[in-house]
Amino acid sequence: MDIVTTAAELRARVAAWRRDGARVGFVPTMGNLHNGHFSLITLCRSAMGGRADRVVASIFVNPTQFGPNEDYARYPRTPAQDQAGLAAHGCDLLFAPAVEEMYPFGIGQSVRVEVPIVSVPLEGEHRPGHFVGVASVVTKLFNLVQPDVAVFGRKDYQQLLVVERLLRDLRLPIEIVGAPIVREANGLAMSSRNQYLSPAERERAGLIHVALLAMQDGVNAGTPFADVERIAVAMLEKARFVTDYAVVRSAQTLLEPEPGQRCGLIALIAAKLGGTRLIDNLPIDENAAVRRLFETNHVSFANPLTNL
Known part of the structure; x- marks a missing residue:
């Protein structure tokens, strides 16, 4: 080179x-x-x-x-x-x-x-x-x-x-x-800023991807967007994240989707853990392959939409 x-x-x-x-x-x-x-x-x-x-x-x-x-x-x-x-x-x-x-x-x-x-x-x-x-x-x-x-x-x-x-x-x-996003074993999206995280924070940071998967499930289940977003924020804040946003948006414009819209959506999160700001996203897709791929990385997934 x-x-x-x-x-x-x-x-x-x-x-x-x-x-x-x-x-x-x-x-x-x-x-x-x-x-x-x-x-x-x-x-x-x-x-x-x-x-x-x-x-x-x-x-x-x-x-x-x-x-x-x-x-x-x-x-x-x-x-x-x-x-x-x-x-x-x-x-x-x-x-x-x-x-x-x-x-x-x-x-x-x-x-x-x-x-x-x-x-x-x-x-x-x-x-x-x-x-x-x-x-x-x-x-x-x-x-x-x-x-x-x-x-x-x-x-x-x-x-x-x-x-x-x-x-x-x-x-x-x-x-x-x-x-495609390349992820660590716990689902955390790879980023140069991940090295700012302590070992304990790095493990906890995988919750961002869990929250995105929960948002995907919530939208596919017909849960109102505002409730999907509120529950995702609650998940993150319970784990001591400071959330800038956890939203469902139109994938092409990033505008708020129309009520009842189910196609062409994406979930996006930005949150701070300690002094490190992390971002991630996940297309809203009914295909369970995303979840299966995540579970093969040995991270247990429980739908937090039913737990809060």
């Missing part, structure tokens, strides 16, 4: 591949990589992921998507470990720019990209300015790499919607693939 740090080097490498007729895939990350990230590299090369002949990954902790009281300064940075993992999983080129390379006029003077509608609720309410930072840096990265296909994890579901809308509005010819 080659490593470049400047836009000029990146463009030269990608241009050489294109002269050879290669299809280019892209996986943007902020580093501190885990198996969830590495699965994106694998998917990028697969038929489902668009069969990229060459894969570029970026590692850039983007300051503009962190709020003033968030963890930009202490966000974990593990470059040697990340480089070894990417190389082992078939990445061809790592782009690891400095802040000055991505923001040549300084952060305060940089161009900003705003994506309306889907960036407004949920994370948009709890992290003002976050999605402007995301959309701006993703636009910069897409312009530099100009990939044929890009892979994003579905754990950051709202971010995926923002990127998809960005591409459609700007008419960028890039195929976006949403990769």
Whole structure:
């Protein structure tokens, strides 16, 4: 795997591949990589992921998507470990720019990209300015790499919607693939921020996925959305989470669903455990395969909708 740090080097490498007729895939990350990230590299090369002949990954902790009281300064940075993992999983080129390379006029003077509608609720309410930072840096990265296909994890579901809308509005010819969430044995969605959790907190954090499964069951049983959400919040708060939201929304717009709507829904949770903020989501699906998969990870599941 080659490593470049400047836009000029990146463009030269990608241009050489294109002269050879290669299809280019892209996986943007902020580093501190885990198996969830590495699965994106694998998917990028697969038929489902668009069969990229060459894969570029970026590692850039983007300051503009962190709020003033968030963890930009202490966000974990593990470059040697990340480089070894990417190389082992078939990445061809790592782009690891400095802040000055991505923001040549300084952060305060940089161009900003705003994506309306889907960036407004949920994370948009709890992290003002976050999605402007995301959309701006993703636009910069897409312009530099100009990939044929890009892979994003579905754990950051709202971010995926923002990127998809960005591409459609700007008419960028890039195929976006949403990769399945990779989970730990207790159902906790893999995240770089999981390492902030103590061992006891990490085990307890699996309750977020249990709550999502309960929300799915509640909707499929015809329970009113408000009751499904109220019970999920009660579950989490009983386990000493501080809940930002636990909601059922339209999967395409993140707007509140119509009463009686049962198709095209998704459950989303954001909650703090100790000092760590965790997010997760689950499509509302009557297929019991999701539950069976969860139970094979040796986590007992009791429907909390009937227990509270």
